[in-house]
Amino acid sequence: DVKVTQSSRYLVKRTGEKVFLECVQDMDHENMFWYRQDPGLGLRLIYFSYDVKMKEKGDIPEGYSVSREKKERFSLILESASTNQTSMYLCASSIFGGYSNQPQHFGDGTRLSIL
């Protein structure tokens, strides 16, 4: 079974802090993703990475950056946390399928509160 592990289940930070959310997958997947989930909005893609040191913006990248120094680890960084970044953050990974679609596998999420 694919295992995607997010380092924290709950996190409380203050406005203006730099926040790091960590994600590790154990299946040697090429693709990794960061989403946020908000009520009534579903899951929205923040950033994704298809290889080490490679990244692409998703639909809502503003206020976030990412880092992928190793294949198994993908970090989401809130450069200067704001209250509107209070949300559930979900990390996912998938195998590179070329032109064959592959499902994404999710971690259990980090509920982040910015005070």
Place this chain on the structure above:
Amino acid sequence: DQQVKQNSPSLSVQEGRISILNCDYTNSMFDYFLWYKKYPAEGPTFLISISSIKDKNEDGRFTVFLNKSAKHLSLHIVPSQPGDSAVYFCAASEMDSSYKLIFGSGTRLLVRP
């Protein structure tokens, strides 16, 4: 503008009966569709998928139907069980952007014993 819509925020069904969850999409370039199930305090779990070359895919109690002309898909759960109570998300992607899933807002299913 939401490209994937789940217009029913919630659904309540009696145990043993059929649950039908619906999803509509607007982007005609979508060709791969998935359903995820999410329990509270857990991440979404992949349930079943279908590509646009099919109109039906079954996996045990779960069947997904795709109507391309109507831009509509549905998930049928038969028979429904209390353990199926969860939030269900549909998602879609385009072939040349297979990494990028567009999610609906979710439908909360309650299966009553």
